[in-house]
């Protein structure tokens with residue numbers, strides 16, 4: 633499977649990552665998701681993993697990896713997004729004593 637160029641898309645931003653965890657991604661086809669739980673439902677298409685698509689403004693206008701795409705990737709079990717979630721948890725937990 634092709635890998636998404638996260639860095640080319642601005643990387644995974646912590647705020648979006650945090651918000652994606654509250655969303656529900658339902659698989660409606662091969663690499664296609666309906667993501668709910670935000671202001672309104674959105675459609676995500678991961679079929680071209682290099683250029684994932686979402687119909688929200690964040691993705692269309694800012695060309696960023698939006699929270700909906702992250703939610704869909706998490707549902708797919710994408711190892712990089714899971715790693716990013718791990719990093720977020722460590723960050724929130726603060727330095728270990």
Ligand SMILES: [Zn+2]
Nearest residue numbers: 686688698700
């Ligand atoms: Zn989106």
